[in-house]
Amino acid sequence: MVLPTGTNLYGNRYIIESKLGEGGFGITYLAKNRKGELVVIKTLKDEVMTNPDFADFREKYQHDFRDEALRLAVCRHPHIVQIENVFHHDSLPCIAMEYVAGEDLWKRVKSRGCLPEAEALRYIRQIGEALTVVHDKGLLHRDLKPHNIMVRSHVSEAVLIDFGIAREFIPNLTQTHTWALTPGFAPLEQYDEQEHRGEFTDVYALAATLYCLLTAKTPPPSPNRVLRDSLVIPNNVSELVRNSILEGMKLQAENRPQSVSEWLRLFESDSDDLSTDKGVDYQNLRDLLKAGNWREADLETAKVMLKVAGREKEGYLNVEHIENFPCTDLRTIDRLWVKYSNGRFGFSVQKRIWESVGGKPGEYDWEIYKKFADRVGWYEMKKDTWKSYDDLTFSLNAPGGQLPCLWWWGVVGIVGGSLFSRVETCKL
Incomplete structure (x- = not known):
């Protein structure tokens, strides 16, 4: 069942305000802590915990849920949503995390259309910095997309959320990863449980996210691009950015920049555009x-x-x-x-x-x-x-x-x- 408004959690430390949303197995609530601050409570759906159809997978879901809390706890950065607490309400595992007031980039693009290049690059650089921390901890996010990037209401700051399918990785080692992805933002190797994965996997998704912000379109799924590459970038996107997107979305992992930092360096130029219509020296x-x-x-x-x-x-x-x-x-x-x-x-x-x-x-x-x-x-x-x-x-x-x-x-x-x-x- 959905937790009703006013429900007290964890010894009255949190009080449910409203339901925020739900996914395949999880559900999120807006709540207040003892200080009166808004927080997000994430837990598993009631049917996951009680439905006999989920019996064989229940332990795995709870294990993955606990792992998400641990992954968030070790990845501390201004552009990563912060975890506040982990606890149980009756039999439900719960994560209390920072509430980011604002909207996700998917909603922003859908309401406003293509974002200006400078704005899009600002968000991408901020999330790139966050991903560097994630990768330094030996983790891949694996579900990077505009839907999982929040923009704070009052400042131009992007925040990476939802580490539900993040996994550990060891460079140059083939590991078995669960098949979980979002078409359009997942590279080819993510479709194969036994393929190599590395920072380059999130590089593809970050480049695909930039493509979406600048075109207001979801990129074509990577398997489709094998047959007919239809990655079209509008002419109003600068040549430097266009080339960087294409490099980051190379189909073969070995042809992409091998780290987020390496990919972000593609946007750097020794010379800035100092154009003027009035002969001013900038x-x-x-x-x-x-x-x-x-x-x-x-x-x-x-x-x-x-x-x-x-x-x-x-x-x-x-x-x-x-x-x-x-x-x-x-x-x-x-x-x-x-x-x-x-x-x-x-x-x-x-x-x-x-x-x-x-x-x-x-x-x-x-x-x-x-x-x-x-x-x-x-x-x-x-x-x-x-x-x-x-x-x-x-x-x-x-x-x-x-x-x-x-x-x-x-x-x-x-x-x-x-x-x-x-x-x-x-x-x-």
């Missing part, structure tokens, strides 16, 4: 960001934006200048900030935060602006206090979206809606 901005000199980079951003708009003498921009800001230059500035901050800073990051607090591109609302400013760390809503520029945190420990800010300091409430409208028009 090399200094790039060098400052690359070196992590965030305050100096913010000053340089204000400088180049005034130069692009021809407003160096006046020293500020208004709505008209923002609405006519060249997309090429806006995209260059944003791409540099996003890349070198690992997705924490940039106009596109700020736009998502603006929308998360109820803001709409092109519309100005003072109350929305205050919520936005509170979220990015410019304002403390509880104290109704605005921070000075010198009080900001010029490091990656700053709240997501805090930078760049100097160019619009003091007028963001007026130009913010216009900026985010321009960001949307320019498809950042």
Whole structure:
């Protein structure tokens, strides 16, 4: 049976709030712990524990369930869902884990369509970092796909979830693995119980996930590609990213990058795209960001934006200048900030935060602006206090979206809606 709302678990340490969802054998609930914090409780379906049809497999299911808890416990990383507790409720094994408020990438793609390349790469790099930790622990995730990647509501952070079919692996050794996979995201070797597996197995799935984010389509199943490879990547995807996807989704495992780190390095380029429609030199901005000199980079951003708009003498921009800001230059500035901050800073990051607090591109609302400013760390809503520029945190420990800010300091409430409208028009 489904645990009803109000059910107390584990000595009143958790109280069921509602059912979240269920899969083939498991079921998840939203609950609160003693601190009043939301958590996710995962357990096995009641029929798995009681139905005689499952009798022969019941011990295996419980064993796999315990193993999932252990796998999560050893894989600690900001982009991996964190486990809080393991316990039994009556005869039901339970895992209490972090509740990630937000949506999974599958839902995001289905509601929004193809993601901008910069946004997609940000999530892929974050999950790539998480997978490196998983692999260092001697584990393969084996079910990497947009459905198993959550994006937190208030920041541009991806979180890897669902380790239900993760398994140990030994490099260069053929091991028997259960046949469990998701067509489109599983490489050929995952269809064979006795085939070699390694980090390259998750590399294929990560590349396939990037393909899905950029095309809003599920990749063709790998066995189908043996007969007729129909992996088509749109022309609006950059050549560097297109080639990286193709390398990561090579059908033969030995032809793929052999680790996630190796695959991620394919996205690195000795030269950044510093395109401009106004003859502006972005090399200094790039060098400052690359070196992590965030305050100096913010000053340089204000400088180049005034130069692009021809407003160096006046020293500020208004709505008209923002609405006519060249997309090429806006995209260059944003791409540099996003890349070198690992997705924490940039106009596109700020736009998502603006929308998360109820803001709409092109519309100005003072109350929305205050919520936005509170979220990015410019304002403390509880104290109704605005921070000075010198009080900001010029490091990656700053709240997501805090930078760049100097160019619009003091007028963001007026130009913010216009900026985010321009960001949307320019498809950042």
